[in-house]
Amino acid sequence: DADVTQTPRNRITKTGKRIMLECSQTKGHDRMYWYRQDPGLGLRLIYYSFDVKDINKGEISDGYSVSRQAQAKFSLSLESAIPNQTALYFCATSDSTSTSYNEQFFGPGTRLTVL
């Protein structure tokens, strides 16, 4: 079973709809991240969380919100989706207590299309 899972894997929605993307991990890591990937732009950080009570904005947080429901769960919400939020979204985790603390482990991604 995958260590970092994302649901759904694909989603098509309409402008103005509220969407939630979910991420779960079984790695026991304390840190979790949300990125979006756009062609020609690489990955950009949306939000990150160093533990359940610590949530921080990344470089492109406008239009998004997050919730860290538990150490293993980190959800990304689009309150009112717009077409330029069409992208591939990745969740990632890392372990601040590990000697490999700077390695991030990625989920398989969610492809979101906003019409």
Added chain:
Amino acid sequence: GDSVTQMEGPVTLSEEAFLTINCTYTATGYPSLFWYVQYPGEGLQLLLKATKADDKGSNKGFEATYRKETTSFHLEKGSVQVSDSAVYFCALRRGTDKLIFGTGTRLQVFP
């Protein structure tokens, strides 16, 4: 601010050819440097890393050397395989746990 610049792709090679994907960075201080690989339909996986100047990261036949004097971390492999076809991302990390990624370079290897 910190940034990473990668050569644009796609890079198209025949099997057993030599691979170089260029990566340069801009950052103050001494960032850690990474190469991640994304196979089709999958998330990113760490390929190799280097945490200080002159370090060489290596994995699966790929190598990259942290060159502070040229602010570069070029990825190389002596003999590519079809299974190496993927998108390769250079990234840096400075201070906090956040990664800054380059735009990615697609590698296509043909038999």
